Amino acid sequence: GxxxxxxxxxxxxxxxIVQINCTYxxxxxxxxxxYQQHAGEAPTFLSYNVLDGLEEKGRFSSFLSRSKGYSYLLxxxxxxxxxxxxxxAAMDSNYQLIWGAGTKLIIKP
Amino acid sequence: xxxxxxxxSRVICKSGTSVKIECRSLDFQATTMFWYRQFPKQSLMLMxxxxxxxxxxxxxxxxxxxFLINHASLTLSTLTVTSAHPEDSSFYICSATRGxxxxxxxxxxxxxxxxxx
Numbered sequence: 001g002x003x004x005x006x007x008x009x010x011x012x013x014x015x016x017i018v019q020i021n022c023t024y025x026x027x028x029x030x031x032x033x034x035y036q037q038h039a040g041e042a043p044t045f046l047s048y049n050v051l052d053g054l055e056e057k058g059r060f061s062s063f064l065s066r067s068k069g070y071s072y073l074l075x076x077x078x079x080x081x082x083x084x085x086x087x088x089a090a091m092d093s094n095y096q097l098i099w100g101a102g103t104k105l106i107i108k109p
Numbered sequence: 110x111x112x113x114x115x116x117x118s119r120v121i122c123k124s125g126t127s128v129k130i131e132c133r134s135l136d137f138q139a140t141t142m143f144w145y146r147q148f149p150k151q152s153l154m155l156m157x158x159x160x161x162x163x164x165x166x167x168x169x170x171x172x173x174x175x176f177l178i179n180h181a182s183l184t185l186s187t188l189t190v191t192s193a194h195p196e197d198s199s200f201y202i203c204s205a206t207r208g209x210x211x212x213x214x215x216x217x218x219x220x221x222x223x224x225x226x
Contacts, residue, residue, distance in 0.1 A: 031212040042202050042217035043153070050212065087152065091212050101152040 002026045004100035006088050011106045012078055020073045020086050020103045028093020032064050032071045035087040037102065043087055046073070075105075083107045112136055113205050115218035122193055122225055130188045130221045132203030138183040139205035143215060144176075147200045159186055160209060193225045 003025045012018040024032065031050035035043035049055055049064035049071060061074040073086055085102040092098060112135040122128050132142060141160050145153040157173075159165035159180035167173045177189040186205075190197055202220040206213035 033214075035217075040200075040220075040222075042204075042220045044217065045214050048212070048214065095209075095211060095213075096158075097155070097215065099152045099155075 002090075002092060002098045004088055004090060004098055006086075006100040006103045008101070009104045009106065011108060012075075014078055014080060014107055014109050016078050017074065017076050018078060018105065020075075020088075020105065022071045022073070022088035022100060024069050024071070024088070024090040024098070024100075026090045026092040026098055029066060030091040030093065030095055032062075033089040033091070033097065034062050034071075034073045035089065037085045037087055039084070046086075078107050080107050080109070111207075111214075111216045113139075113203065113216045113218040115203055115221050117221060118219060119222045120224070122223070124194055124225055125192055127189055127191045128193055128223060130190075130201055130203075130223075132186045132188070132205070132218050134184045134205045134216070137205075137207055137216075139186075139207065140183065140209050141206045141213075142180055142186040143204045143206075144178060144186075144188050145202045145204065147202060147220075153202065156188075190223065193223070195225045198223055198225045 006022045034046040037043040047062035054063045059076045064071045085104050087102045088100040089097040114133045116131045144156045156171045157165040157167045161180050161183050165178040180186040204215040204217045
C-alpha cells in the first residue's frame with residue numbers, strides 16, 4: 001500500500017533550526033511536496049523535490065533521497081509565525097498526491 | 110498569480126438540507142480541481158478529482174450521490190453536500206492545477222467550514 005510517515009508533533013525554540021522528517025512508500029514516484037498549514041487555514045506550497053539532493057529557498061530547505069524513500073524539511077532561524085502544521089505529500093505514478101498526517105510544529109520563545 | 114477562492118468560508122445548516130460550496134480559480138484556467146475534507150487534527154482526505162467537462166472521479170468510500178461535484182468551466186467547480194448530517198461537519202478544501210497528468214503544484218482555496226446541526 002501507499003503510506004507517508006512523519007512525526008505528529010515537534011517543539012523548537014525561536015531562532016533555532018528544526019528538521020522535519022518524512023518517509024514515503026508509493027506506487028511509482030513523481031516528486032515530493034511540502035506544504036505549510038496554519039490552524040483553520042488551507043495549505044500553502046513550500047517546496048517540490050523530484051531529484052535527489054537539497055533544494056534551498058530562503059529559510060526553508062527540502063531534501064530528497066529517492067533510494068531511501070526519505071525527505072526532510074529544514075527550517076532555519078525559526079520565527080513564531082512558523083508555528084503551523086507541515087504536510088508531506090508524495091506524488092505516485094498516477095500523479096495523485098498521497099498525504100501525510102502532518103507534523104505540528106510548536107515554536108517557543 | 111494562481112489564486113483560488115472558495116465560497117462560503119463558513120456555513121451552518123440544519124440536518125437534512127443541502128449545501129453548495131463554490132471553488133473558483135481567479136487568475137488561471139484550472140484543468141483539474143480536487144476536493145478534500147479535513148477533520149480536526151487529521152490529514153487532508155481526497156474526496157474526488159474533477160476535470161473540466163467530465164464526470165468527477167471519486168475516491169473509495171466517498172458517496173458520489175451525496176457529494177455532487179460539477180466542474181462546468183475551467184474556472185469553477187462546485188461541491189454540493191446533499192441531505193447533510195452532523196457527521197458531514199468538516200473543513201472542505203478545494204485545490205486546482207493548471208494541467209493534467211503531471212507533477213503540477215496544487216493551489217489551494219481557503220477552505221469552507223461546514224457545521225451541520
